[in-house]
Amino acid sequence: MKRRKTLNLTGIIVIVFILSFVLTLSAHASQKRSTLIISLKKTTTERAKTSVIEEASHISGIQIKRLKHLGLLIVEADPARFSTDELRGLFEADPSVESVEPDHIIHKASVIPDDTHFSQQWGLHNTGQTVNGFVGTADADMDMPEAWSLSRCSSDVVVAVLDTGVDYTHPDIKQNIWHNNAELTDGKDNDGNGYVDDTMGWDFVNNDNDPMDDDADGHGTHVSGIIAARGNNQKGISGVCWYLKIMPLKVLDSGGSGTISDVLEAIDYAIGRGVRIINASYVGTSYSHEEYTAIKTAGKHGVLFVVASGNNHLAGDDIDLNPVYPAAYNLPNIITVAASDMDDDLAWFSNYGAQSVDLTAPGLNIISLYPGGGYQYLTGTSMAAPHVTGLAALLLSIEPTFSYSQIKSIILDTVDIVPSQQGFTLTGGRVNAYRAALRATEHSGGGGDGGGGCFIATAAYGSYLAPEVRLLRRFRDRYLLTNPAGRLFVRLYYTCSPPVARLISRYPVLRFPTLVLLTPLVYSIKYPEGFLSVGVLSATLLALYLTAHKSRKVS
Incomplete structure (x- = not known):
């Protein structure tokens, strides 16, 4: 009976890791797409324009919209297959392309308050x-x-x-x-x-x-x-x-x-x-x-x-x-x-x-x-x-x-x-x-439900531009903010995290233990398949150790 419980524990651990992997793949499927705005040269013939569109359309993960009156193409790609830079390189190499521009975020122009003076x-x-x-x-x-x-x-x-x-x-x-x-x-x-x-x-x-x-x-x-x-x-x-x-x-x-x-x-x-x-x-x-x-x-x-x-x-x-x-x-x-x-x-x-x-x-x-x-x-x-x-x-x-x-x-x-x-x-x-607020918004990684950068990670790594912080922001924007449960988590996190971040900033001695806690999260996001393999292997070894330990006790 004890051995069966131990094996059940092993199964549960493996299932948890498999579910985590499936959720990661699911998140990849729902993330925001990479988008470029492409201008074709005016000298490009209609046949050549059609050829560009057809060739790109045959590439898996790419969708193209043509704005005929403006002479532009809106190109969207699955970021799991193409980063924005990779997508840019693909089209900049085409001789019929005049320019390639990333899709920019815009905001409403101004807010005029109703104060009487x-x-x-x-x-x-x-x-x-x-x-x-x-x-x-x-x-x-x-x-x-x-x-x-x-x-x-x-x-x-x-x-x-x-x-x-x-x-x-x-x-x-x-x-x-x-x-x-x-x-x-x-x-x-x-x-x-x-x-x-x-x-x-x-x-x-x-x-x-x-x-x-x-x-x-x-x-x-x-x-x-x-x-x-x-x-x-x-x-x-x-x-x-x-x-x-x-x-x-x-x-x-x-x-x-x-x-x-x-x-x-x-x-x-x-x-x-x-x-x-x-x-x-x-x-x-x-x-x-x-x-x-x-x-x-x-x-x-x-x-x-x-x-x-x-x-x-x-x-x-x-x-x-x-x-x-x-x-x-x-x-x-x-x-x-x-x-x-x-x-x-x-x-x-x-x-x-x-x-x-x-x-x-x-x-x-x-x-x-x-x-x-x-x-x-x-x-x-x-x-x-x-x-x-x-x-x-x-x-x-x-x-x-x-x-x-x-x-x-x-x-x-x-x-x-x-x-x-x-x-x-x-x-x-x-x-x-x-101009200052716009610069700050760019540094903080955007607004929305996120409301800014990854506060605790920024305090721990020492900069909002640190690669680890940027990775966590991308994970937030691509995965968490694309579903209701993720958005709820982000709202709760940004309610609780600023005081913790201020504490870390004020007492540098807290940075090291925070980094120790954040490192597994960062690596699990950066290398989800590798992290899953290590996790499954660790869980298996732990389960085998527990099984052997229980067997010795029974005997």
């Missing part, structure tokens, strides 16, 4: 409209409606704003205020971080748990609104990110002044809460070694610092020669932002620096939130920086495993080059949200 937000969408008495130049903007067709941000992303505080009761941002779920309002330090009842940030100026904005200009509220005013809610304005969470960290008093010691405490607080992006729309004229070190340390925890280049009310200063801080700190996790105007020129008041300042963003005549439920226009590099902060958060929403260096590289690499800005900043350009 959106037409005044020239920095996000400039049509040459008149704003507060000023007329701008069409398209001197961030292309936000186009960017929103790709992402409108995630509520999982938290941005710390080091400023005068935030009016967290403002109707246009109250839904987007961060709440500390580990803390209760009970007079105790529930989360043990040294701050009692810090349910929504902290006021480091007055050392209490109420980071309300008491500045006459509402500076911190204005900055926060640019980043994350609730979008498409039929009121007020739209933030660059519609749904992220703002962590108010008050380091400036009612007169707009503060101390480095409060800034250091706020940075330490943000690191402790796992914040990935900090907006710092303040400047100082004195170099602080401790502030420099604190920002550098934040970088080691994966934090991107977006800072204002500063203003000069007579004319902007070259901060390469006359530095202000933190803008002039030479640190890789800082993006320093100057202000552009409605005509895409460097704003007259904005500090600049070909080495210290990275790019420009809209900073003149910017409408945003005002404490008490109102709205107002403000001007300054303090308004430029949060436009870039919001974009950084949007990129992190597209791909949560992006490092600060990847986010920074994408933002700087995708600016709109502006001739009049050459020599004033490192890039000589103004931020473009759509």
Whole structure:
């Protein structure tokens, strides 16, 4: 009886492996097809065109559609037989073919929110409209409606704003205020971080748990609104990110002044809460070694610092020669932002620096939130920086495993080059949200139910371009997203995996055990037949060992 049970176990193991193999073959049959768009030479005769089609049609796994009026062929092939590159090589060798182009993904052109003052937000969408008495130049903007067709941000992303505080009761941002779920309002330090009842940030100026904005200009509220005013809610304005969470960290008093010691405490607080992006729309004229070190340390925890280049009310200063801080700190996790105007020129008041300042963003005549439920226009590099902060958060929403260096590289690499800005900043350009979001989407492996890249694998292998990560993404797109059960699995995975990926990114010691766990999965996808053979052999040997072991016990 015992021997029969052992043999039954062997049979079950073998059946499981065989079923796995059958499912793999079934998945191959349902995967997305490789598609090319082929243009035939105009000199090609009708007979030659027909010959090309007939010859290709006889190749197993290839289907061709002819667009007679356009002179094009749409060629689809079974990717199990032909990769896109192999298919391209097959047709490029034909003398009657003019060009071969892969099938590209397209997106709807733009998303215009229904916020009542959106037409005044020239920095996000400039049509040459008149704003507060000023007329701008069409398209001197961030292309936000186009960017929103790709992402409108995630509520999982938290941005710390080091400023005068935030009016967290403002109707246009109250839904987007961060709440500390580990803390209760009970007079105790529930989360043990040294701050009692810090349910929504902290006021480091007055050392209490109420980071309300008491500045006459509402500076911190204005900055926060640019980043994350609730979008498409039929009121007020739209933030660059519609749904992220703002962590108010008050380091400036009612007169707009503060101390480095409060800034250091706020940075330490943000690191402790796992914040990935900090907006710092303040400047100082004195170099602080401790502030420099604190920002550098934040970088080691994966934090991107977006800072204002500063203003000069007579004319902007070259901060390469006359530095202000933190803008002039030479640190890789800082993006320093100057202000552009409605005509895409460097704003007259904005500090600049070909080495210290990275790019420009809209900073003149910017409408945003005002404490008490109102709205107002403000001007300054303090308004430029949060436009870039919001974009950084949007990129992190597209791909949560992006490092600060990847986010920074994408933002700087995708600016709109502006001739009049050459020599004033490192890039000589103004931020473009759509181009940056599109680049991030390409890096992340696409949207859909997948929503981005393979988070845990990207964190473990160290790059979204690693061959193993690309293999897993292809498996997801070709197999999992082509059937209801697979799509359900992907949705569940992308609900649970981002926190795990962030943990791996923060603690590199976790990478090795994660790689150990991922390697069998990667090899089973890459070599399904070989992996099946090894699995069956291993199961057989295990079954034989168990059988022999049981036999010795019986005897």
